[in-house]
Amino acid sequence: MSVEFDQKIHDTLANASLQLAIYTATGRLKEKRIEVTAENVLPDYQELRTQANALKKHTIDNLDHYLEEFERNVEAYGGKVVYCKDATEVSDFVLDLAKRRGSKLIVKSKSMTTEEVDLNERLEHHGLESVETDLGEYILQLAHEKPYHIVAPALHKTRYDVADLFTKALHVARETVPEKLTLIARGVLREKFLKADIGISGANFLIADSGAVVLVENEGNARLTTSAPKIHVAVAGIEKVIPRARDLAVFLKLLARSATGQLLSVYTSFLAGPRRVGEVDGPEEFYVVLLDNGRTRLLPDRSKRESLYCIRCGACLNTCPVYRKIGGHSFPWVYSGPIGAIITPQFMGISHEPALPFASSLCGACGEVCPVKIDIPKVLLELRGDVKKMEAREGQNRMEKLAFRVFAWVMTHPRIYEMAGRLAASVAPAGDGKWIGSLPAPMSVGPMKAWLSERDLPPSPSKSFREMWRNR
Amino acid sequence: MGNQVSLFVTCMVDQLFPKVGMAMADVLERLGYRVDFPEGQTCCGQPAFNSGYRAEARTVARHFLKTFEASERIVVPSGSCTAMVTHHFAELFQKEPETLALVHAMEKKVYEFATFLTEVAGVEDVGARMEDVVTFHDGCHGLRELGIKSAPRRLLAHVKGLELREMVPAEECCGFGGTFAVKFAELSGAMARTKIEAILGTGANTVVSLDPSCLMQIQGALSRAGLNVRTMHLAEVLASR
Numbered sequence: 001m002s003v004e005f006d007q008k009i010h011d012t013l014a015n016a017s018l019q020l021a022i023y024t025a026t027g028r029l030k031e032k033r034i035e036v037t038a039e040n041v042l043p044d045y046q047e048l049r050t051q052a053n054a055l056k057k058h059t060i061d062n063l064d065h066y067l068e069e070f071e072r073n074v075e076a077y078g079g080k081v082v083y084c085k086d087a088t089e090v091s092d093f094v095l096d097l098a099k100r101r102g103s104k105l106i107v108k109s110k111s112m113t114t115e116e117v118d119l120n121e122r123l124e125h126h127g128l129e130s131v132e133t134d135l136g137e138y139i140l141q142l143a144h145e146k147p148y149h150i151v152a153p154a155l156h157k158t159r160y161d162v163a164d165l166f167t168k169a170l171h172v173a174r175e176t177v178p179e180k181l182t183l184i185a186r187g188v189l190r191e192k193f194l195k196a197d198i199g200i201s202g203a204n205f206l207i208a209d210s211g212a213v214v215l216v217e218n219e220g221n222a223r224l225t226t227s228a229p230k231i232h233v234a235v236a237g238i239e240k241v242i243p244r245a246r247d248l249a250v251f252l253k254l255l256a257r258s259a260t261g262q263l264l265s266v267y268t269s270f271l272a273g274p275r276r277v278g279e280v281d282g283p284e285e286f287y288v289v290l291l292d293n294g295r296t297r298l299l300p301d302r303s304k305r306e307s308l309y310c311i312r313c314g315a316c317l318n319t320c321p322v323y324r325k326i327g328g329h330s331f332p333w334v335y336s337g338p339i340g341a342i343i344t345p346q347f348m349g350i351s352h353e354p355a356l357p358f359a360s361s362l363c364g365a366c367g368e369v370c371p372v373k374i375d376i377p378k379v380l381l382e383l384r385g386d387v388k389k390m391e392a393r394e395g396q397n398r399m400e401k402l403a404f405r406v407f408a409w410v411m412t413h414p415r416i417y418e419m420a421g422r423l424a425a426s427v428a429p430a431g432d433g434k435w436i437g438s439l440p441a442p443m444s445v446g447p448m449k450a451w452l453s454e455r456d457l458p459p460s461p462s463k464s465f466r467e468m469w470r471n472r
Numbered sequence: 473m474g475n476q477v478s479l480f481v482t483c484m485v486d487q488l489f490p491k492v493g494m495a496m497a498d499v500l501e502r503l504g505y506r507v508d509f510p511e512g513q514t515c516c517g518q519p520a521f522n523s524g525y526r527a528e529a530r531t532v533a534r535h536f537l538k539t540f541e542a543s544e545r546i547v548v549p550s551g552s553c554t555a556m557v558t559h560h561f562a563e564l565f566q567k568e569p570e571t572l573a574l575v576h577a578m579e580k581k582v583y584e585f586a587t588f589l590t591e592v593a594g595v596e597d598v599g600a601r602m603e604d605v606v607t608f609h610d611g612c613h614g615l616r617e618l619g620i621k622s623a624p625r626r627l628l629a630h631v632k633g634l635e636l637r638e639m640v641p642a643e644e645c646c647g648f649g650g651t652f653a654v655k656f657a658e659l660s661g662a663m664a665r666t667k668i669e670a671i672l673g674t675g676a677n678t679v680v681s682l683d684p685s686c687l688m689q690i691q692g693a694l695s696r697a698g699l700n701v702r703t704m705h706l707a708e709v710l711a712s713r
Contacts, residue, residue, distance in 0.1 A: 412535040
């Protein structure tokens with residue numbers, strides 16, 4: 001495990017107010033999801049999940065076909081599709097566009113894909129102003145932080161944190177009432193919308209048969225971002241394509257329910273092409289940036305490529321007992337929680353943080369709530385296997401490898417196993433039947449020490465089961 | 473099919489909690505089963521599998537398949553070890569059709585203890601008596617991989633003198649997770665403490681589960697916190713009279 005990963009986990013666990021904030025906020029989202037997916041409210045919930053999984057499987061299995069169809073239809077409406085292989089290509093495209101159009105100010109709606117490629121930082125580095133207009137994202141931009149959660153990016157910030165931040169960054173009188181804080185942000189952001197030359201959004205779905213970008217949001221800022229400025233750029237991972245508009249009947253039923261416990265989000269926008277003759281609003285130019293950034297690496301692996309089915313609802317984070325303890329910033333990349341634990345190693349390479357797939361008790365709660373039925377625990381297990389293969393190739397972690405070879409040998413030789421058990425029992429303290437709080441220094445090493453750092457050890461029984469069985 | 477059953481007590485029960493295995497045998501014999509213990513048994517291989525050592529897990533899994541090949545039915549005091557055999561062995565032998573056929577035959581013969589009682593033996597009242605207020609901890613693999621939810625509760629409902637109080641939330645992991653418990657000890661400990669808060673919220677004196685590993689984690693953390701709540705395997709409760 002990297003020192004950084006370990007330290008961030010420790011710091012988050014040690015911060016009592018942060019612990020309460022994470023546990024409460026995720027708990028609320030989790031409870032709301034349970035309510036709106038209950039049998040008496042949504043009887044076909046499990047059937048919808050099965051359908052969503054089948055639709056995603058079919059699309060990812062035929063991704064080239066649907067991407068080409070999407071591109072043809074975007075162009076038929078007068079838009080343009082741009083393929084980008086990585087972060088640099090995305091920012092180069094936007095920078096070039098801004099330069100050609102003489103643009104200085106960009107407004108953005110919430111998008112994990114643009115977070116993934118550090119788009120704001122890259123644009124600002126070249127002298128452009130890029131402003132987040134989702135309230136949570138705006139708060140984090142002022143705080144110079146990355147999202148804490150896929151859906152609720154500022155989940156870890158209390159209103160008092162936000163009050164401090166606004167007072168300092170915007171030079172306004174301190175307000176702690178959430179509604180008033182929202183109005184402050186709104187005042188600042190309205191001006192930005194009116195002056196911006198380019199609006200950048202993400203995309204929840206790309207519809208192949210109609211060339212449309214679908215945006216799901218609650219604040220209305222995505223609608224302004226994509227209609228007020230003259231140019232709209234939607235940035236989306238290639239896996240966001242779905243075959244037909246009617247497939248949304250399945251996905252929209254699941255997305256808001258799984259994410260926030262809403263039946264539907266406040267706004268669902270369908271955007272296809274720039275403003276047409278006779279239309280009163282909409283951008284003059286319409287671009288869809290399709291990002292790879294490691295995604296095509298997953299395609300050859302029939303088993304693990306189901307990781308690309310994700311619709312970024314965040315339900316797995318809210319239900320995950322690990323995320324609910326270590327929060328979003330402990331994770332080594334912008335994607336956190338169970339889904340982050342499986343896509344980070346696959347997009348970035350497993351050596352990015354080899355301990356990540358191991359940071360799970362494999363409880364399976366994530367797979368149970370995933371609206372597209374990604375078998376996250378199965379993928380975690382496969383990634384663990386990949387990590388061990390990499391370590392073997394590179395000669396790392398040799399002691400552990402040896403320990404498991406010995407384990408396999410002992411477990412296939414019952415008499416050796418029994419002798420080893422007796423030997424261990426003979427040196428282990430019996431504790432007079434009581435649980436053991438500490439061991440003598442020479443024994444309190446490695447896994448024993450780690451166990452004892454948090455819990456007591458069971459006393460060693462005087463006889464193993466097999467001895468008791470023989471004697472009975 | 474006769475009334476013969478084989479015990480797979482798991483390595484953890486064999487080495488650390490032998491009374492759980494004896495209690496399970498007691499209950500089964502009381503119900504008229506003839507119980508045997510194949511001496512060659514060791515472990516299901518889950519520690520290696522969950523740690524990413526698939527070749528080593530495969531070796532141990534093969535040993536399990538050989539040891540229990542002749543058994544007609546195998547009963548296991550652990551949801552997690554049962555799920556290893558019935559839900560993960562097949563993944564290990566995808567490229568070995570002959571072994572895979574043995575695995576599929578094995579999957580039909582292996583039962584988690586509570587499920588065996590309710591589904592195969594067809595009993596809910598085993599004639600147990602225990603004056604106590606208990607709460608039940610759902611082990612994650614039993615709950616989510618094997619779908620065990622009502623069987624242990626129905627069995628507990630028939631124990632005379634016993635009152636079951638559900639904890640809230642009931643389905644959250646205790647934080648054990650095999651090597652996770654030592655690789656991420658601080659995190660695992662924090663998860664255990666959240667579980668303990670839920671347990672204390674019920675006012676129960678005893679935590680019952682189907683998994684010795686969860687019970688080791690929970691009892692270890694209870695004991696560390698100096699709390700006077702005990703843990704028991706379901707088999708021990710059902711053997712009480």
